[in-house]
Structure formats: C-alpha cells, structure tokens
Amino acid sequence: MQKDNIYIKNLISVIIPVYNSAKTIRETLNSVIKQTYDNIEVIIIDDCSTDETVKIILDFAKIDTRINLFSLDYNSGAAVARNYGINKAKGQYLAFIDSDDLWLKDKLQKQIDTDYPFVYTAIKMINDNNEIIKDKLSVPLKVSYNYLLRNTIIVTSSVLINRNIIGDFNMPLRRSGQDYATWLLLLRRTKYAYGIDEALVLYRKGKNSLSSNKLKSINQVYEIQTKNESISKIKAFFNTLCFCMYAFKKHYLK
Secondary structure, eight states: OOOGGGSEEEEEEEEEEESSOTTTHHHHHHHHHTOSOOOEEEEEEEOOOOSSHHHHHHHHHHHOTTEEEEEOSSOOOHHHHHHHHHHHOOEEEEEEOOTTOEEOTTHHHHHHHHTOSEEEEEEEEEOTTSOEEEEEEOOOSEEOHHHHTTOOOOOGGGOEEEHHHHOOOOOOOOSSOHHHHHHHHHHTTSSOEEEEEEEEEEEEOOTTOGGGOHHHHHHHHHHIIIIISOOOHHHHHHHHHHHHHHHHHHHHOO
C-alpha cells in the first residue's frame, strides 16, 4: 500500500541497526554523513548494546542534527530493529547500512539519479582491518524475482528503495535472513531490482559477522522459500543448490 502523502519528497531515510558496534560505528557513520547527497535523516536503532556504541552515536548526534537514535527495550534482532527504523522514517526513500559496512561518498547520489524504485550496487569486501580482501563483485543491471531465488546478489547495505513506487513495507520477523526475504517480497511488487555495477559499498566480512555461518545461511534460503514464499520443497531445494554455488564463488573464488 502506498502512503506517498506522508513521505517527505527526496528525503532519504538511512536505517542503521546497531548492537555492540563500538569498533566500527564511527567509520560507518562518517561514511553516511559525508555523502555528497546530503538530504538525509539517519535513524539508528540500538538493540541493547552493552559497550560504548550509544555514547559514540550521541557524540555524533551533538554535531549532526540529522542523526536520530532510538533504543529497543529488549534485544530483538535486526528485523525488529530495522522495522522500528522503517516505521520512524519520514523519507520518500529508504536506504540500509549495517553498522560495520562503509559507503563511498557518492553512493546515494548515484542511486537516486537512476530514478529506479529498487536499486542496489556492486560491492568490495574488506576485513576487520579495512583491507580489501575481494575486489569488485560485479552485479547484473537488473534482477527479477526468479533470478533472486537462485542468487545472493543483493547486499543490504547497497539497497535504496523508493516508497512512493514500491509502497510501505516491513521486513519479515526473522532473526536472520530477513533482508533476503524482504527483497523477494518487494520483487513480487515490482518487476525488477536494478543494479549499478560500481562498487559503492565496502562490505565487511568479519569473523563474527552473521553471514559467516554458511550452513545456517543455506538453511535460511530454503526455509524462506518454502515458508515465506510457499515454493515447493523440490523447487526450493534446487534453487538453494544454485544459491550455494553462487555464494561460494562470491566469497571464496578470486
């Protein structure tokens, strides 16, 4: 359902869930607030951090009024945190970034210039020391729902959504895999997601990242397809095999 009458035109709402992100949140926030496209609001949702995360964010908020911090009462996971942010967002556009990833300075400008309703970008992978461990992972210029069933191409920190076209939405309430489930949900509303084949995101592949548990990720793909998308078990199994082959290539092959 579209609710364009309540969105602020051309404003990008940047959603950042955080949990014990003190080691990386400074760099992440700097990459957001230094974007060449500056008509943004930054919505940060703290999921009950116990380190210095909140203090660091509050220090940023003192010098940049675009930053808004909200705190959950209970540790609830990324889906709940992102949905909280989505429901607080005032912008026509939604962008997501994880608390350890980085944006190149013209990421948002290049995306909004495309005028596509659902747009993502290529990425480079970095480690915990900000060293590039995998150069640009090219992306196709557009992907469909059926393509995404077999491929792991869309990275959350690269996405920009135009809610005036896509409409309002919330992420499925899953502890993990909610981003993939969301892109499938949105591709049932619009024909394609469009790619910019330029590495505008530095995606951190840390030792403790959620995506590091590959067996769990594989199970999530199958579960999302059978439960969220009501796809038959045989077809979902075949899709998951294809998904695994691409994921292996993306993460491990040079």
